[in-house]
Amino acid sequence: MSEAVQDTNAQKPVIADRTIEEPSPAERARKRMFSHVGFMFGTIVLLGILAIAFLAPLISPHDPLDQQLARKLIPPIWHDSPKATWVHPLGTDQFGRDYLSRLIHGSQISLLIGFAAMLISGVIGTAIGVAAGYFGGKVDMVVNFVITTRLSLPVVLVALAVVSLVGNSLWIVIWVLGLLIWDRFAVVMRSTTQQVRNLDYVAAAQAIGCSTPRIIFTEIMPNIVNNLIVVATVEMAHAIILEAALSFLGLGVQPPAPSWGLMIAEGKNHMLFDPWLVGIPGTALFILILSINLLGDGMRDITAPENRN
Amino acid sequence: MAERILEVENLTVDIPVGGGMLHAVQGISFHVDKGETLCIVGESGCGKSLTSLAVMDLLPKKAIRGANKLELGGEDILNAGERRMSDIRGNTMGMIFQEPMTSLNPAYTIGNQMEEALKRHRKVSTREARDRAIYLLEKVGITAAESRLSQYPHQLSGGLRQRVMIAMTLMCGPNLIIADEPTTALDVTIQAQILLLLAELQREFEMGLILITHDLGVVARIADRVAVMYAGQVVEQGTADQVFNRPTHPYTQGLLDCIPIPGKTERNKPLGSIPGIVPSLVGPFHACHFAERCQYAFDDCVKGDIDMRPAVEDGHEYRCLLDPETCRANAQKRGVA
Amino acid sequence: MSETVISAKDVTRTFMISAGAFKGKKPLHAVNGVSLEVERGEVLALVGESGCGKTTFAKMLLGLLPPTQGTIEFGGKPVADVERLTLAKMVQPIFQDPYSSLNPRKSIGSIITLPLKVQNDPNPATWRRRAEEMMELVGLPPRLFENFPNQLSGGQRQRVAIARALINRPEVVICDEPTSALDVSVQSQILNLLQDLRKELNLTYIVISHNLAVVEHIATRVAVMYLGRIVEQKDTESLFDNPEHPYTKALLESVLTPDPSLDVPDTHLGAAYPNPVDPPSGCTFNPRCARVMDHCSVIEPKKIPSGKGFVQCHLYDENEGRGRAAS
Numbered sequence: 001m002s003e004a005v006q007d008t009n010a011q012k013p014v015i016a017d018r019t020i021e022e023p024s025p026a027e028r029a030r031k032r033m034f035s036h037v038g039f040m041f042g043t044i045v046l047l048g049i050l051a052i053a054f055l056a057p058l059i060s061p062h063d064p065l066d067q068q069l070a071r072k073l074i075p076p077i078w079h080d081s082p083k084a085t086w087v088h089p090l091g092t093d094q095f096g097r098d099y100l101s102r103l104i105h106g107s108q109i110s111l112l113i114g115f116a117a118m119l120i121s122g123v124i125g126t127a128i129g130v131a132a133g134y135f136g137g138k139v140d141m142v143v144n145f146v147i148t149t150r151l152s153l154p155v156v157l158v159a160l161a162v163v164s165l166v167g168n169s170l171w172i173v174i175w176v177l178g179l180l181i182w183d184r185f186a187v188v189m190r191s192t193t194q195q196v197r198n199l200d201y202v203a204a205a206q207a208i209g210c211s212t213p214r215i216i217f218t219e220i221m222p223n224i225v226n227n228l229i230v231v232a233t234v235e236m237a238h239a240i241i242l243e244a245a246l247s248f249l250g251l252g253v254q255p256p257a258p259s260w261g262l263m264i265a266e267g268k269n270h271m272l273f274d275p276w277l278v279g280i281p282g283t284a285l286f287i288l289i290l291s292i293n294l295l296g297d298g299m300r301d302i303t304a305p306e307n308r309n
Numbered sequence: 310m311a312e313r314i315l316e317v318e319n320l321t322v323d324i325p326v327g328g329g330m331l332h333a334v335q336g337i338s339f340h341v342d343k344g345e346t347l348c349i350v351g352e353s354g355c356g357k358s359l360t361s362l363a364v365m366d367l368l369p370k371k372a373i374r375g376a377n378k379l380e381l382g383g384e385d386i387l388n389a390g391e392r393r394m395s396d397i398r399g400n401t402m403g404m405i406f407q408e409p410m411t412s413l414n415p416a417y418t419i420g421n422q423m424e425e426a427l428k429r430h431r432k433v434s435t436r437e438a439r440d441r442a443i444y445l446l447e448k449v450g451i452t453a454a455e456s457r458l459s460q461y462p463h464q465l466s467g468g469l470r471q472r473v474m475i476a477m478t479l480m481c482g483p484n485l486i487i488a489d490e491p492t493t494a495l496d497v498t499i500q501a502q503i504l505l506l507l508a509e510l511q512r513e514f515e516m517g518l519i520l521i522t523h524d525l526g527v528v529a530r531i532a533d534r535v536a537v538m539y540a541g542q543v544v545e546q547g548t549a550d551q552v553f554n555r556p557t558h559p560y561t562q563g564l565l566d567c568i569p570i571p572g573k574t575e576r577n578k579p580l581g582s583i584p585g586i587v588p589s590l591v592g593p594f595h596a597c598h599f600a601e602r603c604q605y606a607f608d609d610c611v612k613g614d615i616d617m618r619p620a621v622e623d624g625h626e627y628r629c630l631l632d633p634e635t636c637r638a639n640a641q642k643r644g645v646a
Numbered sequence: 647m648s649e650t651v652i653s654a655k656d657v658t659r660t661f662m663i664s665a666g667a668f669k670g671k672k673p674l675h676a677v678n679g680v681s682l683e684v685e686r687g688e689v690l691a692l693v694g695e696s697g698c699g700k701t702t703f704a705k706m707l708l709g710l711l712p713p714t715q716g717t718i719e720f721g722g723k724p725v726a727d728v729e730r731l732t733l734a735k736m737v738q739p740i741f742q743d744p745y746s747s748l749n750p751r752k753s754i755g756s757i758i759t760l761p762l763k764v765q766n767d768p769n770p771a772t773w774r775r776r777a778e779e780m781m782e783l784v785g786l787p788p789r790l791f792e793n794f795p796n797q798l799s800g801g802q803r804q805r806v807a808i809a810r811a812l813i814n815r816p817e818v819v820i821c822d823e824p825t826s827a828l829d830v831s832v833q834s835q836i837l838n839l840l841q842d843l844r845k846e847l848n849l850t851y852i853v854i855s856h857n858l859a860v861v862e863h864i865a866t867r868v869a870v871m872y873l874g875r876i877v878e879q880k881d882t883e884s885l886f887d888n889p890e891h892p893y894t895k896a897l898l899e900s901v902l903t904p905d906p907s908l909d910v911p912d913t914h915l916g917a918a919y920p921n922p923v924d925p926p927s928g929c930t931f932n933p934r935c936a937r938v939m940d941h942c943s944v945i946e947p948k949k950i951p952s953g954k955g956f957v958q959c960h961l962y963d964e965n966e967g968r969g970r971a972a973s
């Protein structure tokens with residue numbers, strides 16, 4: 001305690017300021033962020049993969065498309081094999097392409113597809129979800145119907161059908177996935193908007209005379225954006241897996257592009273004798289999805305601690 | 310001398326928080342006799358609810374409880390294990406919370422829950438338990454009690470739910486009821502009914518009642534004795550008559566000065582107020598907790614801990630350096646005595 | 647001659663409530679034929695239990711909800727015809743819960759200046775200064791301008807809400823339970839502040855509350871609502887000195903003044919609040935009324951003038967109840 005003021009009794013004694021300064025929302029989030037192990041792990045790994053994807057042309061040791069049948073199926077260096085060489089640390093595939101280079105370039109495709117499909121589905125799902133939650137009534141009924149319709153369509157089957165009809169390219173896969181996986185965005189945004197919409201500060205904004213777009217963008221969106229980010233990470237992972245599945249089935253990204261899903265598909269014929277052909281891209285996929293999910297989980301813990309047990 | 314039901318001596322609750330240790334309850338002592346109503350009154354954050362949770366051993370996990378003495382009907386419950394405590398809770402010690410919906414299970418009927426409350430602690434047949442449930446539902450003023458047994462909590466209004474909650478608490482015939490803001494979520498007319506009911510039942514069954522509330526009106530009407538809490542400490546304790554008619558601690562005086570009383574406070578005149586806000590209880594705090602907001606504070610107030618001291622009358626204590634006569638004069642000047 | 651600011655004529659608001667999974671919808675008359683005139687400078691209190699329609703009525707006054715029937719006029723103009731921004735300049739709300747009435751993601755400064763921004767106030771350079779002046783007026787240190795709501799106490803938050811409501815100098819402020827979420831010591835600060843601001847800025851208040859002690863202290867006129875109707879309306883003194891409607895009497899009895907020599911009152915309001923979807927016939931208060939008469943459940947009572955207001959009860963009806971009331 002600090003000492004009292006030496007003055008007369010008329011002056012109130014001063015004791016040490018016992019009002020604890022609450023941190024601002026941003027400061028609080030920052031503090032929680034750095035102490036959250038899963039979030040930090042996911043972020044660091046994802047940033048690493050992002051860096052690899054951006055720097056792919058610079059860091060990949062070989063051309064991922066360069067076929068040299070003379071050195072096909074070299075095992076990775078941890079294999080106790082005379083063929084293993086530091087020239088191809090992860091070995092080569094059945095066409096003699098450097099596996100490490102293909103893996104590095106493949107990260108570009110995975111991230112691009114995940115990000116773009118998430119963006120497209122996010123815009124669609126958020127728009128209709130927020131509209132349904134905010135306006136309610138008839139709008140809500142229509143949106144609910146659309147969501148139910150969408151949920152009754154099996155994603156992989158529809159994607160296969162569309163791709164086999166209109167042909168397949170990277171961008172077609174992105175659009176097909178983007179137009180199919182907005183359901184979770186819509187459902188989550190609808191219910192969170194409903195919650196926020198009934199809070200007094202929204203009524204206050206209406207009474208002030210704010211226009212509807214202003215209320216949605218400045219009063220509602222900032223308070224549901226954390227849920228949006230969580231769903232976005234989940235959907236990004238979802239899109240990446242779907243792309244891998246489509247590529248594996250031969251209807252996604254076309255060879256010789258180095259998609260991880262395609263690499264698994266191409267490796268599956270050699271799986272018995274050269275399991276690393278499937279194991280390496282599989283592991284890469286696993287690490288990418290894990291880090292994205294850890295990031296999303298962490299994000300939820302950080303932004304909405306009241307929902308934690 | 311009346312039979313002592315609960316004796317609490319020097320109860321403390323500490324909660325570790327980000328910035329250090331939050332000393333939420335700092336050495337509280339009180340007791341409840343048979344057939345007596347003790348009201349613990351204070352504003353949000355003063356530690357009154359934590360005090361009740363500490364007595365019931367229902368504190369949040371990370372909170373640390375300490376006490377010199379914690380006895381229920383002569384039995385030491387400070388060191389009782391969780392098994393023994395869960396025998397005691399709902400049996401000899403009943404609890405009523407602010408929102409009955411959180412303590413009633415929405416998936417079971419009223420009858421089921423009431424019967425279960427008894428069967429958990431006593432060896433009785435379903436028939437007997439059911440009869441007691443009907444008897445108590447009628448006792449708490451619920452008409453058509455028998456048909457209510459098959460209803461679910463959500464089918465009842467807030468006032469009815471609180472009545473059911475009270476009846477359920479009485480199933481095992483507890484010696485002590487702890488009610489934490491039992492009427493805060495209810496309308497004023499219903500509040501009066503529930504309080505009336507509680508007071509009547511308590512008289513009839515001769516239970517001890519601890520009522521925790523922020524509403525001075527409720528306290529004045531129902532309490533035998535009152536403990537006024539501020540920032541983790543009891544600052545004044547005495548009979549309702551002593552505390553309300555001869556308030557001694559400046560905080561109690563301030564509170565009474567704050568509330569508008571129809572027919573007493575002058576309309577259009579400003580009400581009395583207590584400037585400032587409650588101090589943070591994180592970290593060591595050796596001073597009068599109220600000094601910063603007190604209009605009578607002087608240098609010595611912040612030079613160390615302030616102890617409880619007796620006022621003029623028996624059983625009336627307060628925590629202030631000013632002597633009782635000065636306090637009395639202050640109260641009269643403020644028009645609260 | 648006092649000037650009428652708001653006049654509501656026979657305002658009704660009906661919600662369609664689904665009565666069960668397969669039962670179709672039933673009408674709920676949340677507000678049922680309320681007529682009310684608010685004069686400049688007065689403090690009109692709307693009191694009643696939860697579910698009596700007082701909050702729905704307030705929402706209609708704010709233009710947040712259109713009435714199903716009847717009209718609400720501001721200065722002689724129907725609310726429906728008033729521009730949104732013009733209405734916002736005339737009437738502003740203060741809500742009960744200062745924790746949900748401030749957007750947690752916005753700084754105090756941007757919350758208080760938002761009304762200026764929305765009104766396209768021509769001098770953006772002066773916004774900050776004006777907001778800080780308003781903060782001082784409501785007793786907030788201007789240094790809190792950059793802070794966020796979670797860094798403020800409940801009382802301070804309520805002051806922010808008041809500053810936001812007043813920055814465009816509205817004529818009418820609708821206070822929906824302005825102090826019931828606050829601690830006793832903070833409650834009196836806010837009540838004093840509201841009184842001071844009323845004098846200083848020449849405001850008209852409509853105070854919605856269930857706390858009759860607060861109402862008695864600040865209101866000049868009181869309207870008691872029950873199940874969507876006003877059952878008694880009078881100036882504060884005569885209502886508190888001489889309550890006529892049995893419901894008003896019961897409400898007044900249930901005010902718990904801190905007097906330890908008194909016991910908990912028995913209000914004799916036996917039955918619980920009726921289901922508003924299925925209101926009792928005749929006088930809607932008849933099942934709970936201590937002085938119910940035979941025809942109460944059959945005939946709807948009319949408004950009977952009393953003092954400067956009215957009471958809606960058969961006890962005071964010349965032909966039907968006066969004799970019984972006297973006996």
